[in-house]
Every structure is written in structure tokens, then in C-alpha cells.
Amino acid sequence: MDRPVTYVVAGAGQRGFGYGEWIAAYPERARVLAVAEPRTLQREAFARRHDIPPERAFASWQELAAAPRMADAAIVTTQDSDHVGPAITLADNGYHLMVEKPLAPTEDECVELVRAVTDAGVLFAVCHVLRYRPYSKLLKGLLDDGRIGEVISVQHLEPVGHWHYAHSYVRGNWRRSDTASFMLLAKSGHDIDWLRHIVGRPIERVSSFGSLTHFRRSQQPRGAADRCVDCAVEPDCAYSAPRLYLGRLREGRTGWPVNVITDDVSESGVRAALRDGPYGRCVYACDNDVVDHQVVAMEFGGGVTATFTMTAFTPHADRRTQVFGTGGYLDGTGKQVTVHDFLTGETSVHEVASAGQDAAAGHGGGDAGLLDAFTTAVATGDASHILSGPAESLESHRAVFAAERARLTGTVQPVGPA
Numbered sequence: 001m002d003r004p005v006t007y008v009v010a011g012a013g014q015r016g017f018g019y020g021e022w023i024a025a026y027p028e029r030a031r032v033l034a035v036a037e038p039r040t041l042q043r044e045a046f047a048r049r050h051d052i053p054p055e056r057a058f059a060s061w062q063e064l065a066a067a068p069r070m071a072d073a074a075i076v077t078t079q080d081s082d083h084v085g086p087a088i089t090l091a092d093n094g095y096h097l098m099v100e101k102p103l104a105p106t107e108d109e110c111v112e113l114v115r116a117v118t119d120a121g122v123l124f125a126v127c128h129v130l131r132y133r134p135y136s137k138l139l140k141g142l143l144d145d146g147r148i149g150e151v152i153s154v155q156h157l158e159p160v161g162h163w164h165y166a167h168s169y170v171r172g173n174w175r176r177s178d179t180a181s182f183m184l185l186a187k188s189g190h191d192i193d194w195l196r197h198i199v200g201r202p203i204e205r206v207s208s209f210g211s212l213t214h215f216r217r218s219q220q221p222r223g224a225a226d227r228c229v230d231c232a233v234e235p236d237c238a239y240s241a242p243r244l245y246l247g248r249l250r251e252g253r254t255g256w257p258v259n260v261i262t263d264d265v266s267e268s269g270v271r272a273a274l275r276d277g278p279y280g281r282c283v284y285a286c287d288n289d290v291v292d293h294q295v296v297a298m299e300f301g302g303g304v305t306a307t308f309t310m311t312a313f314t315p316h317a318d319r320r321t322q323v324f325g326t327g328g329y330l331d332g333t334g335k336q337v338t339v340h341d342f343l344t345g346e347t348s349v350h351e352v353a354s355a356g357q358d359a360a361a362g363h364g365g366g367d368a369g370l371l372d373a374f375t376t377a378v379a380t381g382d383a384s385h386i387l388s389g390p391a392e393s394l395e396s397h398r399a400v401f402a403a404e405r406a407r408l409t410g411t412v413q414p415v416g417p418a
């Protein structure tokens, strides 16, 4: 293809806007020609950013899909429960597809989406962006080179971070499994998918434990109010909303998560959101139900095992992975990978090239890596650039659903159809 790859974006929220920034930074490689977004402010801002004329700025993905195909590919960044409709319809219209994770809130819908997109014969990438991080490439490269021999087992930690957990999973959009997804699907689907990627074998059986222990009414401190702005014990609360959002604002940081709680990121706008909006609620007085800690034990093909821990009760830090092999041990911190060789006794440290300040540098360069790979795949028609294609993505979603079934039923579950 000797012209830029053209995109339409369905859902110009946080993710759609972010992917758009990468595209805007590489106009010789990609352009956005149309947007579908119901919120006027976001739609108009996105349209201005990409010089999209009003006739190609749609109020919904349904309107976009009803129009003739107007670009090579579509990016679906609507909310979790609204991926199946636009993905299937836009694939039927002939758009190559990049779809946010999780594909859908139920296993059946994930299967339906992947089948329909595969039948449509379009290129398809799930936004499992961790696969595309330079760090992942480094770590997987060391494993594939046999630097620790055969991989026998893995221990992986997802430290969500206390304020991030409170923002997204207590007060925010992903706090309830009925309106978004259960925690493992909403957040840790990345990690289960990533473990499948680095181990390079299918996950066959899982078990899991976890619960919502802390962020519930019974844990509310004596004397606390249901809103931080009215609360006498707010100064002593680790989960204070004013400390998080006004603190960021005072440092001049108006991006995520401040711009999630209000479109008006002035001090008065943020104060109004804390007074009236969902993000000003006491973390012990919300309508949240997703778990605040969970472990998953996995058995892969060939008897490889892995344990995974997701917990809210950490600083906001990078994931940590330890891989145990027949010839060595690997410890990854997200920034560097340390390898200890059992035969020589030597320890080598491998640094990850900085993800830099590139547009869509989110997720340690994973967002940019995904767009780079997908744009190349569309430009060349070569699906091998996509690391998160249909079959493996469905498989890792299935492992997540199996783990949640295991947690809820206290059983060991095979991965596959329920």
C-alpha cells in the first residue's frame, strides 16, 4: 500500500483518543477519516484533532456502520459490553478490526465475535497491548533463546495500586461485574493473555480464589461520611478522593485519572465532581462488587504451571514476573530482566530500551507497539505482524472465564467450552 492506512474510530473515549494520538503522530503511515461518538464534546474534540468533517463525525457506531465503508480499518474502543455489535457489523462491512479487550462480558459472545470476524476474513487484533511492549519482546526473546532452559513454572504479580484500584474498580467504570466485567476479565485478562504469550503453550486447567474483602460498608471507619468532602476522617484515609484528584491537579497533572472524573479540569470543576459525582464517594460506601484480590493457578500444556496474583494493596507499580527454568531463573520488573544461569553461576541484567514519550506510549509502549504492528499488517496484508490474533485471543479469554468459574464454584476448571 503506497498511501497511509486509513482508520475509523468507534468510541472516542480514553482509549480511542489515545490510539488517535499515535495515528496523528504518524500521518505518513496512518490517518483517521471518521469517528463515532455519542458525547458531543468528545466527538467534536476528536474530529478537530483529526480534521474530520461533520458528515463523517457520527453520533454512534450504528450510524457509522450504516454508511458505506470509508476506510481500511476500524478501531473499536466502546465499553466492554458494546464491542460485539460494532465489531461484527464493521467486519461484515469489510473493515479490518482492532478491538479493545475484553472482547465481551460473556464467553459465548467472545466466541460469536471471533467466529464472525474470522468468517468475514478481515485482519483482526485484540488490544492485548502488553504483548507489544518492548519489555515483553525482551523477556520472551530471552526465554525463546533458551537462556533459562525449559520453562517449568512462573510466578506473576499484578500490583494494581491502591489509588488506581479505588479510582477504576471502587468508584469508577469497572466497579461492578453486571455493568462492566468481573475483575479478572476487566483487568487481569491482560496478564492471563500475557502469560499464555510468554509461556508459548495453551492454558489447560485453572483454579482460583479471591474476594472483595476491604472496599465494603463493613470496613468504613467510625465517623466517616459517604462523601470525602463531608468526611471528618478523610485526612487520615489512604483512599481520599480529594488527595488523589486535587493533589494531581495542584501538580498540573490534568490527564488521566483527573480528566475521567470531569470534563472541566479546573479546580472548581474537580471540586464539583468530588461533591456531586461518583468519584467523590467514600470507598466504603460505593455500589462496587468486583474482587480486590485474586489468585489464579494455571496448568499449561506440557505440565508447565503458573500462579498469578492481582491485588489492590500495593503502590501503583509495574508487574513483576519470575520464571523458573531447568537451566536458570529469570526475574522481570517491567524495566529490566535479570537472568541467573545455573551452570555458570553468572547473572546478567538486560535493560529495556525506554518506551519514551511517544504518542500512545501507554502500557510501557504497548499501545504504540500494537498500533505500529496493526498498521503494518493492514498496509502489507500480512497478519503475522499481529501478536494477538483470533485463536490465541479467544483461548486466553476462555482461560479467564474458566478461572472465574473456578473461583465461584471452588473447583478446578478445564479451559474451553463450559
Ligand SMILES: NC(=O)c1ccc[n+]([C@@H]2O[C@H](COP(=O)([O-])OP(=O)(O)OC[C@H]3O[C@@H](n4cnc5c(N)ncnc54)[C@H](O)[C@@H]3O)[C@@H](O)[C@H]2O)c1
Pocket (backbone or CB within 6 Å): 010, 011, 012, 013, 014, 015, 016, 036, 037, 038, 039, 042, 059, 060, 061, 062, 077, 078, 079, 080, 082, 100, 101, 102, 127, 128, 129, 186, 363
Ligand atoms: N487495552 C487496555 O489496556 C485497556 C485499558 C483501559 C480500557 N480498556 C478497554 O477499552 C474500552 C474503552 O475504555 P475507555 O477507558 O476508553 O472507556 P470510555 O468510556 O472513556 O470510552 C468509551 C467511549 O465509547 C463511547 N460510546 C458509547 N456508546 C457508543 C456508541 N453507540 N457508538 C460509539 N461510541 C459509543 C462513549 O461515549 C465513550 O466515549 C473498554 O472496553 C475498556 O475495558 C482497555
